[in-house]
Amino acid sequence: xxxxxxxxxxxxxxxxxxxxxxxxxxxxxxxxxxxxxxxxxxxxxxxxxxxxxxxxxxxxxxxxxxxxxxxxxxxxxxxxxxxxxxxxxxxxxxxxxxxxxxxxxxxxxxxxxxxxxxxxxxxxxxxxxxxxxxxxxxxxxxxxxxxxxxxxxxxxxxxxxxxxxxxxxxxxxxxxxxxxxxxxxxxxxxxxxxxxxxxxxxxxxxxxxxxxxxxxxxxxxxxxxxxxxxxxxxxxxxxxxxxxxxxxxxxxxxxxxxxxxxxxxxxxxxxxxxxxxxxxxxxxxxxxxxxxxxxxxxxxxxxxxxxxxxxxxxxxxxxxxxxxxxxxxxxxxxxxxxxxxxxxxxxxxxxxxxxxxxxxxxxxxxxxxxxxxxxxxxxxxxxxxxxxxxxxxxxxxxxxxxxxxxxxxxxxxxxxxxxxxxxxxxxxxxxxxxxxxxxxxxxxxxxxxxxxxxxxxxxxxxxx
Numbered sequence: 001x002x003x004x005x006x007x008x009x010x011x012x013x014x015x016x017x018x019x020x021x022x023x024x025x026x027x028x029x030x031x032x033x034x035x036x037x038x039x040x041x042x043x044x045x046x047x048x049x050x051x052x053x054x055x056x057x058x059x060x061x062x063x064x065x066x067x068x069x070x071x072x073x074x075x076x077x078x079x080x081x082x083x084x085x086x087x088x089x090x091x092x093x094x095x096x097x098x099x100x101x102x103x104x105x106x107x108x109x110x111x112x113x114x115x116x117x118x119x120x121x122x123x124x125x126x127x128x129x130x131x132x133x134x135x136x137x138x139x140x141x142x143x144x145x146x147x148x149x150x151x152x153x154x155x156x157x158x159x160x161x162x163x164x165x166x167x168x169x170x171x172x173x174x175x176x177x178x179x180x181x182x183x184x185x186x187x188x189x190x191x192x193x194x195x196x197x198x199x200x201x202x203x204x205x206x207x208x209x210x211x212x213x214x215x216x217x218x219x220x221x222x223x224x225x226x227x228x229x230x231x232x233x234x235x236x237x238x239x240x241x242x243x244x245x246x247x248x249x250x251x252x253x254x255x256x257x258x259x260x261x262x263x264x265x266x267x268x269x270x271x272x273x274x275x276x277x278x279x280x281x282x283x284x285x286x287x288x289x290x291x292x293x294x295x296x297x298x299x300x301x302x303x304x305x306x307x308x309x310x311x312x313x314x315x316x317x318x319x320x321x322x323x324x325x326x327x328x329x330x331x332x333x334x335x336x337x338x339x340x341x342x343x344x345x346x347x348x349x350x351x352x353x354x355x356x357x358x359x360x361x362x363x364x365x366x367x368x369x370x371x372x373x374x375x376x377x378x379x380x381x382x383x384x385x386x387x388x389x390x391x392x393x394x395x396x397x398x399x400x401x402x403x404x405x406x407x408x409x410x411x412x413x414x415x416x417x418x419x420x421x422x423x424x425x426x427x428x429x430x431x432x433x434x435x436x437x438x439x440x441x442x443x444x445x446x447x448x449x450x451x452x453x454x455x456x457x458x459x460x461x462x463x464x
Contacts, residue, residue, distance in 0.1 A: 019433075026431040030354060033251035033428060036094070037075070038068030040082040041107050063108035069148075069217040069246045069347045074103040080248055080257070082345075083111040087221070088120050089242060089342055091266050117266075120343065123228040127207040129157040130300070131223065132200030134193055135214040136163070136316070139170040141349070142214040143178065149212075150182055154223040159183045162200045164316065165191035190459045192452075193293075193314030194323035201300070201308050210297035211324075212346060217246055219345040226297045226344035233270075237302040237336025238328060240264070240291020241344025252357050253350040258428045262292045262348060264340055271338040282389050284332040285372065293324030295346045298331060306330040310374040312452035313367070319374075319445065319452040321367020326374050333379060361434040365441025370449040377449075 019027065042064045067073055068082075076099045083091050091114045095107045131149055135142045142161070149159055161183055163171040175185040188199040197211060208227045212218065226241050243262035248254050271290060276283045307330070314323030332338055351360055376383055 023431075023433045026433055027354060029429070030251050030255065030431065033254050034078070035250070036248040036254055037077060037079040038071050038245060038248055039065060039074045039079050039103075039107070040068060040084060041065045041104070041111050042084040042087060043108065043111055044086065063104050063111070065104040065107060070144075071247065074107075076101070076103075079103065079107060080245070081107050081111065082244055083114055085116070089266060089345055090114060090117055092244070092263075123224070124231040126154055126156075126224050126228040127231050128205075129154060129208045129210055129223055129227045129297070130200075130204035130206035131157060131159045131210045131212065132162060132197060132204065133159065133212060133214055134162045134164050134188075134196035134200065135171055136165060136191075137167060137170065138214050139174045142171065143174060145212070145214050145216055145218070146179060146183060148216070148218040148220075149223075150179075151220050152218065152223045153220050154227065156206075157223055158205060160200050160203050161185050162196040162203075163187045164193070164196040165189055189463055190311075190456070192311060192317040192456070194309035194317070194326075195311045195314075195456075196316075197314075197323065198308040198311060201303060204300060207300060208297050209300045209303065211293060213294040213348070215349040216243075216294055216346040217349075219347070222295075222344050222346055225341060226295070229339045229341060230297075230299055233337060233339070235272075235335075235337050236339055237299050237331040237334065238290075238338040239297045239344070240328075240338070240340050241295040241346065242266070242342040243292055243295050243346055243348050246347035246349045248350075250352045252353055255428050255430075256350050256357065256360075259430055261350065262294065264289070264291060264342070266342045268342060269340045271332065271340075273332050273335055273337075284329050285375075285386060285389060287325035287328040287371070288368065290328045290338055291324075291340055294348055295344065296324060296327070298327065299336075302331060302334065302336055303327065306334060307378075310371075310378060312449055312456050313371055313374050315363070317452040318448040318455060319366065319370035320363040320441065320448055322371025322374065322445070322449075323367075325367070325371040329371075329375055330379070333382065357434055358437055361437040362441040362444075365438035365443075366445040366448050367441075369442045369445025370452070371445075373446040373449045 044062045065074060074097065076097045079095045079097055081093050081095055082089055083093060093110055093114065095110050097103045097106050133142065133145060133149070146159065159182070161171065161175055163185065166172070166187065172185055172187070175183050184203070186199055186203050188196045201209060208230050210223060210226055222241065226239050229239050230236050242264070245253060245257045245261055248257060271277065271283070273284065280286060280289065309323045310326050313319045313321065313326050315321060328338060351357065376386060
């Protein structure tokens, strides 16, 4: 681990040496961000539990603490904690465990200060489901994801791996050697995440199709929690779930999560196009509020009727992203509801370096405007509604890329010691350099989408 940290720090220092003075200062602040442990804590709020989370004998038996996926046991220091009540995720917090203290007791005391919230509603039996995982030359990460998917408690599901534009046979060999009859392998020679997802969509058999990435670890109840709402609501077309960090070992991972990461909070919510939300004036064009592609599911027939994802969007294309957002809006435009459910949890391995964040910031900006372009190209009837929202959209774009200056004016050492706590707790200033890259990506997005369409046509001609 120490060797890995030295390697990425050296990479950042090389980048810093090539950067303008302002960016160098931001990189210096970035390098001061320390690692944070990741853990989860399950509370039992029975009448015998004490205020500090201990049982009547003081042993701490009423709170179960375990490390996050792939992490070592919790020790002294900063800890990012997912708090559960009877197994259900209810919030996150940042705890500081003193040397020599019992981590479970310290963190349980903090966790019991979180709002209790309403008890979860019972779930209906989930429908038959399919899970699609698109991948490209990442066999080690894929194996970790597949192991977690095969441990799901869902009663009736299949897994389809889509090998996107492979250059080696590693993925095919992994699936055949380790997973045999339990996982189906499909090859899609045309590059692009949306193309791969569409290939998986055509191959699945389930009533509901879920999509996740090869860099996640799925909670054992993820698929059940994500798909059960479809059984309860015939008008539901899409569901999304909670995404939390699997690791916070590098400054890039901590910085991203301190600005909300991919999480959308712990309050379930249903978006209904027949009753647009009053607090979402840009609905449905602010699709990024609904969830992310690493944790989403669709009623299979509905997504097929919408034409699937636009193949000129997504990672692996000049558009850089936006395929998931496109899918959300297309389903809502059909009059279907979208449900966000934080009980459906995956742990995501965030990118690790400064350069990763640069790529990610530019790609997010490009994907945002690329998906909007795709929507208007494929559904021109939505143009009047879009134009009516342009003034608000510009304000939203400025807010999206603004520098979140939490900590400005504080001692730099104090800022560096900060770490993510609750959802969207911005405990580190977002570098202006990354905000500028995101704005540049937004300007590029429509051009990238048109380039992606041309590249797709060429690739399809070659594939024939």
